[in-house]
């Protein structure tokens with residue numbers, strides 16, 4: 001049995017069928033866009049957005065240079081890291097997946113102003129994008145930076161990094177590809193390490209937490225965590241054959 005639920009942060013045109021009772025990893029908040037974000041969303045989504053399709057789709061083909069490595073970023077927020085990393089690594093294509101429309105508008109504006117040819121956006125639930133739209137062995141890398149921590153115990157089930165989501169992600173990553181996760185919530189960091197270590201098909205070249213990659217910029221979520229004296233944990237997992 002399934003029910004029709006919104007796939008976006010507000011009730012937009014994109015709707016997907018999911019099993020009844022399935023838990024969302026994001027809050028359905030009212031998305032208030034600034035005038036600039038709205039303008040960029042309306043003006044640029046056609047150029048840099050990719051429509052959600054509930055069927056396997058060639059995600060490489062949405063880029064001008066499809067032969068380049070493809071990295072998916074899940075939950076890019078306002079797209080600070082996405083735009084900076086994409087500018088510093090023009091030889092890689094970045095597919096950002098985000099439900100929060102103001103963030104989508106913001107990143108669209110950044111793509112245009114920085115002239116980024118290697119960034120495309122899907123404004124949809126990443127779990128559905130993985131489940132329905134992403135063929136196996138597609139991704140050279142996955143970035144999950146500061147996913148919503150859902151700190152209350154009763155909400156832990158809404159965390160993105162869960163055994164079922166990691167099992168869903170595994171075949172989508174090419175052998176040799178990586179998953180790079182960062183959080184400032186220590187118990188979530190432990191959960192990430194535990195879930196990935198328990199999932200066949202991933203190895204941990206660092207044994208535990210990883211050093212920060214020099215190309216990962218500091219974002220406002222990271223700065224917020226640091227002002228609360230949180231420790232930043234990086235985790236780098238590699239898909240085995």
Ligand SMILES: C[S@@+](CC[C@H](N)C(=O)[O-])C[C@H]1O[C@@H](n2cnc3c(N)ncnc32)[C@H](O)[C@@H]1O
Nearest residue numbers: 025026075076077098099100125126145146219
């Ligand atoms: C705490 S923010 C971090 C944003 C960004 N990665 C950063 O470091 O600044 C987490 C983001 O993940 C998004 N998100 C959560 N679950 C998602 C899902 N299933 N699909 C797409 N985006 C999701 C939220 O909308 C939110 O913008």
